[in-house]
Amino acid sequence: MDFNEKNPRFEENMKDELQQKVNALQKSEAKFKAYMEKSPLGIFVTDHEGRYTGVNREACQMSGYTEPELLNLSIADFIAPEFLEKGLKIFERFQKEGYAEEDIMVRKKNGETFWINFAAVWIDHQAVAFCQDITERKEKEERIKELNCLHNFSLLLQKENNDLEKIMEETVKLLPPSFQFPEDVGACITYKGREFKTQNYQPTHWKITSHLTLNDEQTGTIEVCYHKPPVHEQDAFLKEEKLMLGTIAEHLSRVIEQIQAEEDLQKSKNLLSTTLYSIGDGVIVTDAHGKITRLNLQAEKLTGWMTEEALGRDVSEVFHIVNANTGEPVPNPVYNVINSGRTHSLTNNTMLVARAGTKCHIADSAAPIRDDEENLMGVVMVFSDVNDRKYAEESLKYQFRFEKMLADISSVFATQSSDQLEQSINYALEQVGKFFQVERSYVFQFSDDGKQVSNTYEWCAEGAETLMDTLQNIPIEAFPWWAQQIINKKNVIIPDVDSLPPEAEAVKKLLKSQAVRSLLSIPMINNGIVFGFLGIDALKEKNNWTENQVMLLTVVTELTSNTYSKNMIEEKVHYNSLHDSLTGLYNRFFLENEMERLDTERQLPIGIMMFDLNGFKMVNDTFGHDVGDEMLKQTAEIFRNSFRREDLIARWGGDEFVIFLPQITEEDVKAICQRIDEKCKKYVVKDIPISMAMGYAIKDTANKDLAEMLKEAEENMYKHKSAESQRAKSTVLNVRLNKLESKIFETEAHYSIMQNVAHRIGKKKGLSQSELEKLNKLISMHDIGKIKIPEEILTKKGPLTAKEWKIVKKHPETGYMIARATEEFAQVAEDILSHREHWDGSGYPQGLKGNEIPLLARITAIADAYEVMSAGRAYKKALPKRDVITELKRCAGSQFDPELIEIFLHFLEQELKESDLTRPSS
Numbered sequence: 001m002d003f004n005e006k007n008p009r010f011e012e013n014m015k016d017e018l019q020q021k022v023n024a025l026q027k028s029e030a031k032f033k034a035y036m037e038k039s040p041l042g043i044f045v046t047d048h049e050g051r052y053t054g055v056n057r058e059a060c061q062m063s064g065y066t067e068p069e070l071l072n073l074s075i076a077d078f079i080a081p082e083f084l085e086k087g088l089k090i091f092e093r094f095q096k097e098g099y100a101e102e103d104i105m106v107r108k109k110n111g112e113t114f115w116i117n118f119a120a121v122w123i124d125h126q127a128v129a130f131c132q133d134i135t136e137r138k139e140k141e142e143r144i145k146e147l148n149c150l151h152n153f154s155l156l157l158q159k160e161n162n163d164l165e166k167i168m169e170e171t172v173k174l175l176p177p178s179f180q181f182p183e184d185v186g187a188c189i190t191y192k193g194r195e196f197k198t199q200n201y202q203p204t205h206w207k208i209t210s211h212l213t214l215n216d217e218q219t220g221t222i223e224v225c226y227h228k229p230p231v232h233e234q235d236a237f238l239k240e241e242k243l244m245l246g247t248i249a250e251h252l253s254r255v256i257e258q259i260q261a262e263e264d265l266q267k268s269k270n271l272l273s274t275t276l277y278s279i280g281d282g283v284i285v286t287d288a289h290g291k292i293t294r295l296n297l298q299a300e301k302l303t304g305w306m307t308e309e310a311l312g313r314d315v316s317e318v319f320h321i322v323n324a325n326t327g328e329p330v331p332n333p334v335y336n337v338i339n340s341g342r343t344h345s346l347t348n349n350t351m352l353v354a355r356a357g358t359k360c361h362i363a364d365s366a367a368p369i370r371d372d373e374e375n376l377m378g379v380v381m382v383f384s385d386v387n388d389r390k391y392a393e394e395s396l397k398y399q400f401r402f403e404k405m406l407a408d409i410s411s412v413f414a415t416q417s418s419d420q421l422e423q424s425i426n427y428a429l430e431q432v433g434k435f436f437q438v439e440r441s442y443v444f445q446f447s448d449d450g451k452q453v454s455n456t457y458e459w460c461a462e463g464a465e466t467l468m469d470t471l472q473n474i475p476i477e478a479f480p481w482w483a484q485q486i487i488n489k490k491n492v493i494i495p496d497v498d499s500l501p502p503e504a505e506a507v508k509k510l511l512k513s514q515a516v517r518s519l520l521s522i523p524m525i526n527n528g529i530v531f532g533f534l535g536i537d538a539l540k541e542k543n544n545w546t547e548n549q550v551m552l553l554t555v556v557t558e559l560t561s562n563t564y565s566k567n568m569i570e571e572k573v574h575y576n577s578l579h580d581s582l583t584g585l586y587n588r589f590f591l592e593n594e595m596e597r598l599d600t601e602r603q604l605p606i607g608i609m610m611f612d613l614n615g616f617k618m619v620n621d622t623f624g625h626d627v628g629d630e631m632l633k634q635t636a637e638i639f640r641n642s643f644r645r646e647d648l649i650a651r652w653g654g655d656e657f658v659i660f661l662p663q664i665t666e667e668d669v670k671a672i673c674q675r676i677d678e679k680c681k682k683y684v685v686k687d688i689p690i691s692m693a694m695g696y697a698i699k700d701t702a703n704k705d706l707a708e709m710l711k712e713a714e715e716n717m718y719k720h721k722s723a724e725s726q727r728a729k730s731t732v733l734n735v736r737l738n739k740l741e742s743k744i745f746e747t748e749a750h751y752s753i754m755q756n757v758a759h760r761i762g763k764k765k766g767l768s769q770s771e772l773e774k775l776n777k778l779i780s781m782h783d784i785g786k787i788k789i790p791e792e793i794l795t796k797k798g799p800l801t802a803k804e805w806k807i808v809k810k811h812p813e814t815g816y817m818i819a820r821a822t823e824e825f826a827q828v829a830e831d832i833l834s835h836r837e838h839w840d841g842s843g844y845p846q847g848l849k850g851n852e853i854p855l856l857a858r859i860t861a862i863a864d865a866y867e868v869m870s871a872g873r874a875y876k877k878a879l880p881k882r883d884v885i886t887e888l889k890r891c892a893g894s895q896f897d898p899e900l901i902e903i904f905l906h907f908l909e910q911e912l913k914e915s916d917l918t919r920p921s922s
Helices: 008-037 057-063 081-097 133-160 164-174 239-259 262-278 297-303 334-341 387-415 416-434 480-486 502-513 545-579 588-598 615-623 625-640 666-680 705-742 748-765 768-782 786-788 802-807 811-820 827-836 855-871 880-892 898-918
Strands: 042-046 052-055 099-106 113-121 125-135 185-192 193-199 207-214 219-226 282-287 291-294 322-323 350-353 359-370 376-385 440-446 450-458 492-494 518-526 531-540 606-611 646-653 656-661 692-699
Touching: 042 057, 081 099, 113 133, 113 387, 113 855, 125 387, 125 588, 125 705, 133 164, 133 193, 133 239, 133 359, 133 376, 164 185, 164 193, 164 239, 207 239, 219 239, 219 811, 282 297, 297 376, 322 359, 334 359, 334 376, 387 416, 387 545, 416 440, 416 450, 416 531, 416 545, 480 492, 480 502, 480 531, 531 545, 545 768, 588 656, 606 615, 606 625, 606 666, 606 705, 615 625, 625 646, 625 656, 625 666, 656 666, 666 692, 692 705, 748 768, 748 855, 748 898, 768 827, 786 811, 811 827, 827 855, 855 880, 855 898, 880 898
Parallel strands: none
Antiparallel strands: 042 052, 042 125, 099 113, 113 125, 185 193, 185 219, 207 219, 282 291, 282 376, 322 350, 350 359, 359 376, 440 450, 440 531, 492 518, 518 531, 606 656, 606 692, 646 656
16 A cells, blocks of 8 residues: 555545535524525615625515516615615615615616615625514504594594685695605695685696596696605605595585585594594594594504493593513603603504403504694594514514524624534524523534433523533433434423423423423434434423524534534644544654654653564555554554554654654663564464554754764665565465465465476477576466456456456556566566466567567466366366376467477376376276
8 A cells, every 4th residue: 555644545434524514504594594595575785886796585575676687776766766865874884883784765677666675784794674564553643644644634623613714724734744755745625716825835747636526527636746756756645645635625615515515524524533433443532631532443452442331431440551571651652742742652562451351563653733823632542453563573584683692693603613512502592592582502412322311501691500511421221212312413492391201201301300391402414314402491491492592503503513524623633633544553744843842952862773574565466455554553563562652653754654753862762672573473464463663763852963863774774675575475475375366275285297298398498407496486386476367357267258258358467567666576577477478479468479479478378278187177077187187289389389288288198198008908
């Protein structure tokens, strides 16, 4: 096996493992993204310039754009033009303060505008806004304006009675404040050639008009104009505004008729009252002292008071409101209006307590009723049930809190280094505990053998007892119910410890001893294997865990698991950057740095030892890399049992090891060498004893260079190796030859027959004694390359497949490489490579022909063929000598050297004649 300083196989494995962690993290991130995609809120992510960098599905549906279209836009493209200046100022302020929550009008792709409420926060250098469509709420606010206008118009008609001119003058004043953008609106009533208009009235084509009619004939108009371009010229006004103007025009027309006929005026008043009383919002009207004068049907329903019971009562008695969080009474908005003279609205957390004690969240607006001299006459209050909206707002806040917590935890995990893992997880547990409002959150981890579990991280609320020190090395067999749930990747959800089943009695007893009332635990998984769990304990009260809570804790657990797994990989990478992956010893990189650090006078005398495995390449070539790897591992074990704890042992290269020994004498080093030599005799791998060449050097003065000492140790090692290496290689080769003989069923008789045939041919050819000895070595080694061929191929009785035959044909090359590795057999390497070549060039592996084939290889080929044909094999019967002679003659000149065949046939035919002469006659 050829090793370098960096192990490619290790690096590849580590890359794969790291990629698996990245995939796990991406998977976890994909789950979180899917969770975000299912959010009922529109989520917009922008950069510092306000350009969108991310949106979810609800954002696309809300805006009418596709995701790619939105990612090409900015907030300036989304905000309605008349709110653009305000929106950009909000964004500028938000960049400084880091948080913003506002109502603003935006524009869909089709140009339609609508209102949203957004909450925005900076997360990881990006602005994340969570948006909710509040158009309906805004429409209710607009409706309050319109209803207030109608109510004031009604009072105006009652007050002014038959003064038509005064009614006209006051009516145009009532109109602008009731429109969406009152500062840009002017109004004008035209009647019988006269104009009654506001000071800012400018005739434009951005207008709505309603006609005044008398006896089905047009007698005038009421016109409302925008004096600068609105957002949508085609439809600048709300439908409610158009309806309101039409209602006023209708009733004003009736007033005109009433002036002519009193009964018509009274009818108009009644119709207006019907409008006020039949709307979907509650309406309460009081006098200037807060006494109720009107109550519509919806107000009756929400308060529980009938009109006849409520009239004349103080408004606080009928309209009882409290703070939703504290339950404390809230100042009545009617009194606020009476005291301030201005319109007043309730805060978002106000609840109406009905007469029967039931409660509901409400939205409210109260406005003053004034006479023509601006004297306060009373208050009109419009309110509505907003329980659904309140629930949506609470869900938004809950979701926002979770997403902020998750962002905070993710940021901590992403920015803190691996040595800060404990601090990071403790921070995450604190955030989890506070978010779920529990008293304890924790992480448990299984032992390496999976038989025990320990509390490794814990957060406790103030007053809660810490348990981490006591919950260590707990046998999981003591709690089989719990272990089965966790190991099978199931969440453990316990809303009430007292309700645990009988099979969980051990768990119940433990939890009650810890004062736990409810519990939720999620398995922590790495590469599909559970390595622990994250849990939360409720101690003060029981908790019926919702699906949403389980899902949210699962998201946090997966994030924590992936971070923990990533940290384990980083630790493993760091460990392996300093250690050899096969033996577990230090690597060269580590030892070089440590030797430089420890090369101080205080460490003198310093010993440096170098070891090299003898015959290691031969082991790899003949037995395979698995056996070579095992030999390296056994060598490392010898070293661990031979050196001191303070000695640094490193795998220096492929089969080289270096040991740094501070504060040691030469006598001690010699003793170590003797000890290792003795241990090597006891360690055997595949019948091969471990053999090492060793050398050392001692640095006993500070002026000696450590690099020179290492070089000296290496030279001493190679002196020792020159004497030991060949002996080790021969040992490896002899062991392998013995195994090969049993593998291919060839015995000493096989080689003896071949040598006899080869010697007869060789002597006839005039080979010298040294060449005949070389021929003996060749015959003993000619099939050594077959050690790499699987036994099922060597012993196969039927014909070989093309793939099998390709494997067989490689054995001459394998034998050549093995023989070259030893001085003893290197001289026959070329002959081993060529002994399967054919005289006509049809052999392998090089396709040599004729005399290109070495002589000894040609002789060996004939001897081998003769032995196989005459002796037979388990899968092939032996042939009679006459048939052998016939086959050799047939193959002369094609497979075999014809001259050598002629020499050998002379001996065979002579033997055949002699056997015929000695055979008894029949």
